[in-house]
Amino acid sequence: MITVSKQLSFIIPHMGREQMLTETLASIAQQDFDTSKVEIIVVTKNQQIDETVAAMASTIPLKVIYAEQALTISHQRNMGAAAAVGEYFAFLDADVFLAPNWISALLKILSEHADIKLVSAVQKNSHQAPPLEQLRTALSNAAIDCEVEFLPGRNLLLHRDTFILSQGFPEHLITCEDYVFTQRIAELGKLFYSSDSDYIHLGEDKAFWLMAEKEVWRGQSNIASLAGRKIPLSEWPSFIAPPVFTFGCIIALICTLLGANLLAIASICAALFILAIYSIRLRRITKGKPNTLTILKFYIMYFPARTWGTIKGILPSK
Template sequence: MTMDRVDFVIPHMGRPEMLRETVDSILGQTVPERIASITVVTRNTGDLTLPADPLLRVIHAPGASSISEQRNLGTAAGSAALIAYLDADIELDPDWLETCVPLLSLNPDRVLVSAMQKPSGHAGKVEQLRTALSNLALDQSVQFLPGRNLLVYRWANERVGGFPEYLQTCEDYYYTDQLSGVGELFYTSACGYVHLGEDRSLAQTFHKEIWRSESNLMSMAGRPIPLREWPSILLPFWMLCAYLFLVLGLLAPVWLMTGAIMLVMPPVLYALRLYRHPRNQQPLYFLLLFYLVYFTARSIGTLKGARHLFRRKLTE
């Protein structure tokens, strides 16, 4: 087993044009000899019209229950010592492999390397802001990462048992948090990627954050919850209470005032913190609006997730 060869694993469902760009960016790497295989695990049943390449295989898994199951199926299809997990809407820098593989072996305690996000050439305010949020902690060890581009040792993946197939979302944070107990996760600015499917509007952020946060509560099962995660766990319930008090304000003005103060506090605190960050380029009013949309959406998603979790417990 060659230690510097990489199996790429890409779960896919929808948007085939972005998948093609993702595959093209892999085939365009400056060190193609390090690519052991490219496995696309798709829930689609039709032809994906991907480049004809001997390294590429497509596994049709329309019955896969989650993105995690797709990733685990793709992992089992390969045997290289290194695995690169990519989302199906990621355009890698041409030197991604050339840069990340040496970085992974640079520290004997390191088990994962991930590259920084870069904005597209036509990025608007929302994409620029989401890119900045992704890059708040660069060139250092981190506790968890999104699953957009993860280069990991196969043995480390086996140590944590792969991705949690019972989670519909948040599986990447759960997975990388588990990996952080095995070794160091390193987030580098030495190379990057463009998230082709990044949010381009506040409306997209609203709808996607509802979906992204539906597994928040379920992802807490079976692991200790560090102190740093409690704000993101409790804030959705804080916002739900704020909206409840606003409704009660129809009966008594004191509830209206309480709800308004509770509603604006999280967006104001988070917006001010990001406004002072050197990577931020957005005006304060836009940050306030973004966080109001963001926290409201996560509150709705968490409420939906709590309902699903309650139903699951009833059927156990």
């Protein structure tokens, strides 16, 4: 049995990009909090850690655990939690830069509100953020300072006991694991998205083609993530809209070539309806920045990428 000897354990799954990991660690070191009460556990798939990261172990309480390539990000997070000795667990992605008050602000929320079991800080744009990053940040911040149904896994804070009761992250999922994990927490109490602190997502999508490639990867566990859990009504559109738009466009094209004009019109209308509804909603969330053209471009690339990722996820692996 692990003895609780720290107030907070940061658990960071990692693979590849060590410059961003270095910045993430630097933001932890700059917290307005007693770092003697903190430990940092990096669970990496790299064969070795960069010298710059290793050197930080002399200035911050850093522990590195090496994980096998075949393991999922959920495995990495659970491995870190198993080794953690903190009263609270903070799960971070290895490409976030925390505001200096991240620990103090979020711990205050958990300590003062017993009904809140999981808390996350709001996302903030990086300096001179391109339109796609602005859009992504606005989507992340659609609901602030309120109870939410889901929290992304980039920055999460919860009590150790809450994590134990949740049974940890679902290790069978390659992606979408944060949907399942945070819904388990929601069965124990409230999820809260707070503007009392913030973070910058260093690895946020900044180029549309790279975004599309990532969405193919992100979509591969869409169907698998549905198994064994109750799906909130608000989550269903995210599963339905991408294939309706994508197949609506494909069917419209095929029917046009075959001369089935009525079916072509019906199909393209269904696709355009989905595009319009989502674009109007996002336009309202972003308050006009970025512009409508950027929003349309985003969904025209996002919907097919998500659809293809979902299909890849259910195809037999080679």
